[in-house]
Amino acid sequence: MSTVKMTVQIGTLTMRNPVTTGSGTFGFGSETKDLVPLDRLGAVTVKATTRDPRLGNPPQRIAETASGILNAIGLQNGGIDDYLTNKAPYLRDFDCPIIVNVPGENPDDFAYVVERLTAAGAADAVELNISCPNVSHGLDYATDPQLAASVVAAVRNVTKMPVIAKLSPNVTDIRVIAKACEDAGADALSMINTVVGTAIDPRKRKFRLANITGGLSGPAIKPVALLAVWRCYNSVKIPIIGMGGIACPLDAIEFMLAGATAVACGTGNFVDPTLSLEVIDGIEQYCVENGFADVNALIGAVTAA
Amino acid sequence: MSTVKMTVQIGTLTMRNPVTTGSGTFGFGSETKDLVPLDRLGAVTVKATTRDPRLGNPPQRIAETASGILNAIGLQNGGIDDYLTNKAPYLRDFDCPIIVNVPGENPDDFAYVVERLTAAGAADAVELNISCPNVSHGLDYATDPQLAASVVAAVRNVTKMPVIAKLSPNVTDIRVIAKACEDAGADALSMINTVVGTAIDPRKRKFRLANITGGLSGPAIKPVALLAVWRCYNSVKIPIIGMGGIACPLDAIEFMLAGATAVACGTGNFVDPTLSLEVIDGIEQYCVENGFADVNALIGAVTAA
Amino acid sequence: MIKKEAAQVVSVTPLSAPRHFVLTMKSAHLASHSRPGHFIAVAADTGSAILRKPFSVYTVNPSAGEISILFSVYGPTTTAMSRMLPGDTIDVLGPLGGRVFNPEPVIGCHHILVGGGYGVPPLNYLAKSIRAVAPDTKVTVIIGARSANLLVGDDGLAAAGVDVIYCTDDGSTGVHGRVTDALLPLLQEDARVYTCGPTPMMKAVGELSEAHNVDCQVSLETFMPCGVGICVGCVVKKRDGVYSRTCTDGPVYPGCEVAW
Amino acid sequence: MIKKEAAQVVSVTPLSAPRHFVLTMKSAHLASHSRPGHFIAVAADTGSAILRKPFSVYTVNPSAGEISILFSVYGPTTTAMSRMLPGDTIDVLGPLGGRVFNPEPVIGCHHILVGGGYGVPPLNYLAKSIRAVAPDTKVTVIIGARSANLLVGDDGLAAAGVDVIYCTDDGSTGVHGRVTDALLPLLQEDARVYTCGPTPMMKAVGELSEAHNVDCQVSLETFMPCGVGICVGCVVKKRDGVYSRTCTDGPVYPGCEVAW
């Protein structure tokens, strides 16, 4: 057994290691139960849960691009009732903090879902998905500091759980939104959500996605995500959960060096559902090999070239 | 010989085919003279030319990322005098329109360089680089519609040449900037410039670029570029020169289907300096195979999935 | 139980159809747990193909601890697979699929399997496994293709006592026409239909069966980004309006459930 | 004249140093136009390595129309190269380099070539070509490495009448010490130094030569994204403060021009 201290803090939430899953890329934890014992994760971040059930967008919902994928799932989910009845009990069987991703069309929606989660004790933290590019108006909240703050404030009122604001890279200056969320009472930030884009099938002369636009994720966006983390790390004091293109342990290290306190494996789970386990082990090994007794020493430790 | 009509119009500029080069990715045309006869290109877009010579940023200036590269060249160039004396005469020996890329720190800078180019007849169109992420303040003009318009207007005053505004993807809504440039008198838009990002060497725990941040280009950004083109195609009436990750003829077709009148090969030139020739031939062949007598029929011809 | 394995490649054998191969790998786990309709997801280390690609189980050999898949070379993953050598390892996840072919009751029916393209491999496995359980049960496999040289996947069917009917669009072999032409006369009371292949074909087979009140199971081959139910990217619309994950709710559906 | 070619691979031969190979290809063009210090840029179709990677010309055989490069396996490009088979094609651009080694006047000097790592291949070519022009001229090659098993690239030097001095950090063969230890006693009036290898080594060799008023040519091996002068990403700072493109203004510079 190594003696590296692997625990990190996201507000009042203690993670046994810095690794969680990207919302929407790991289902509700049960799908890959044969492959990933949940109690090994720092936390499990589950798929978006909305006030009402959502059908989602018609297929084609995903297209492959160079070192990435575009997705336009459209937040298909069974709604908060379904989550509380059918998903939370399973998740609660594991010694693993649950982060529930919450989208909404207005501050009340967000607050309603968070209130239900709080009352039921069915989450250990909430991640406010103010930045989903695949539903109408899904983006507005993440592109305007006042709107973003209004969502955070509404949720802050109804829960003592750590509130994590998930930011979009599709803005001129992500620091402005980060600061607004911090000031409104967010305990942490998670970034980045997907980058808007599209793909065309030149032979058919049609868009590849039924929704036309989608969100780009995967290794292609890692440079964008790393810069977002680094910039926010230097602008706010609250911890950051970094994600965007993590495909191996060293990618996760890059995020921590850029200023992330924790990281999430997203699209990488599709290629290898056991990626998070590999990343946990890899981070620990990196600490051992490089003489870090505490994984927290990596946070923001990058220096100029 | 095929009978496909390949000429396209960028304002008053006639291109014999829709293919030009991305500024900064093809030097001043002479470097690859053994490989690319300039008079085969629709136009040659040369490296940024500033009022005064610029040293550029210290190395490391380029880093490889997944399906892309980050660059922070910092606009190294000899200035307008050097261009007029040492570069333009060479370029003028070819039957190929010259588009000169012009950055600047304020509207006067832009106007000064364009005035000199106009007076000397040393360009056939100018591309205003209001969006270079690698110099201080380089981005401001592309992120604010009023500032962008002020540059276009200043240049519009001093030249009859087609004025092309080169837009940045690092904004919340590129359509707003596009519209502002159109209203200020731009004859065309070119998009996209690079996407800001960074990369870290996890073993050394240092940034890979001396400049810390760089501009991401290459296939990784193609989905972002295609959407920018499609959105602007539906928002403005002036023609668009599309670029971002073109690596083969079908990529160029995607850009035209999304609404680009012409396309530029950028980073792809580094992998294959003859890429533009391949793209020209490939577009023509695509038209033949798909029954298009005029390449202009491809522009914006994409339909829903 | 789904496992991720670095399975050892036993052989990669080219077929007579151009660019088609059978890849056999060692995997005691897959060999003992794969049922007809199950698939596996292959991650080829090609650098550019970031997603796993699904392949139906074609043959299983539990005693040798081996399974095979049959594939045609299309993009980076299948190109890499075609270049693998015996002794190489192949990164596979499986067996995948939440609902597979259900031929019960096996006895007393005429099982008609209708396939085309890469829908043939799982039907081959299904046909042979029905005959293995019930050697007297009538099993017919109808295989369609544009032309004779594109027909694949009848390996060992005749030997297993399965009737095989070929249909080609150009008449270069077998029935000159579509698989539905061959299917129609067989849609008697005892018929049960299973189909896998291109969507238009499955739709036609499903609708024809439904019109004749014949039970039809369709195995959908949508684009499956993850294969394990976590991306919700592989959905098909069902007649009740719900989008269903074909990887874990399928790939096999009652034909009458699908909103084609 | 720079050409882009799909050259035919003649052989890929492993060397005794681990993961080192010599790749020989057919190219009449490269064989007749490559001078010592020239390099070629290889695009391996690996899917993920988007940039070409530069490799110094190691040996040329103009009569056979063949050239060789010597490489060690590091990332995707070199991995792909190591797996190439005779008859495969390799996508190369070359010869590249605006300024190459200049050994003129060849006669009357003691040419001292100091290399390490992948700086050895071009020096090997230079040493042999000096001896070919002036068989009586004194040529010494000093090759440094951490340890004996990492020494590469002395192929045919002794046969060409070149003195070879090995230096190893661990003393496992030759001089126990750095290349500069071996160089120092040779820095006489007739000496001319050429160096290629890791930057700290070249810096030390350049400064030592300069201190002894000996002319020194350094061949820089910076990261070269395009290799043809169009990206301005490969620059080195010169003492006059200007950033110079090592691909087309170099790769060879007078040591005294470089701001190390």
Ligand SMILES: Cc1cc2nc3c(=O)[nH]c(=O)nc-3n(C[C@H](O)[C@H](O)[C@H](O)COP(=O)(O)OP(=O)(O)OC[C@H]3O[C@@H](n4cnc5c(N)ncnc54)[C@H](O)[C@@H]3O)c2cc1C
């Ligand atoms: C359940 C199931 C079982 C299958 N069984 C077999 C089998 O037994 N044998 C067989 O040969 N094939 C089978 N397939 C199909 C197989 O998965 C594809 O042939 C495979 O994806 C090709 O991979 P590739 O890497 O060679 O090409 P790809 O790299 O996948 O193809 C190149 C491009 O096409 C895109 N693409 C590929 N497939 C699709 C799609 N369906 N929709 C949209 N875009 C797509 C990719 O995103 C990529 O951009 C099956 C598919 C499914 C869903």
Ligand SMILES: Cc1cc2nc3c(=O)[nH]c(=O)nc-3n(C[C@H](O)[C@H](O)[C@H](O)COP(=O)(O)OP(=O)(O)OC[C@H]3O[C@@H](n4cnc5c(N)ncnc54)[C@H](O)[C@@H]3O)c2cc1C
């Ligand atoms: C003029 C010149 C001549 C050369 N001659 C030889 C030779 O004869 N033999 C030989 O073995 N090698 C030679 N090299 C070095 C050779 O180009 C590298 O070994 C090669 O880049 C390795 O390619 P790869 O694809 O295997 O690894 P890469 O894919 O290039 O390496 C993996 C990662 O490292 C990064 N990387 C690689 N090199 C650098 C660098 N220098 N600086 C920063 N990042 C880097 C890449 O961007 C990539 O992310 C030469 C280099 C130059 C400039």
Ligand SMILES: Cc1cc2nc3c(=O)[nH]c(=O)nc-3n(C[C@H](O)[C@H](O)[C@H](O)COP(=O)(O)O)c2cc1C
């Ligand atoms: C298929 C898919 C579905 C996603 N669904 C959600 C979601 O419901 N809520 C959310 O906040 N982010 C969602 N995301 C974004 C990811 O959580 C993550 O922020 C993003 O993909 C970047 O990380 P990656 O590159 O590692 O995937 C989704 C991403 C993908 C690919």
Ligand SMILES: Cc1cc2nc3c(=O)[nH]c(=O)nc-3n(C[C@H](O)[C@H](O)[C@H](O)COP(=O)(O)O)c2cc1C
């Ligand atoms: C090394 C490098 C230098 C560049 N220099 C300039 C420049 O001087 N002016 C400019 O407007 N764009 C510059 N660009 C941006 C390109 O012209 C192009 O807009 C961008 O790279 C996207 O296209 P690509 O993905 O095909 O490279 C540069 C890009 C690269 C990679």
Ligand code: FES
């Ligand atoms: S393929 Fe991912 S949910 Fe079905």
Ligand code: FES
């Ligand atoms: S490598 Fe591109 S200019 Fe030198």
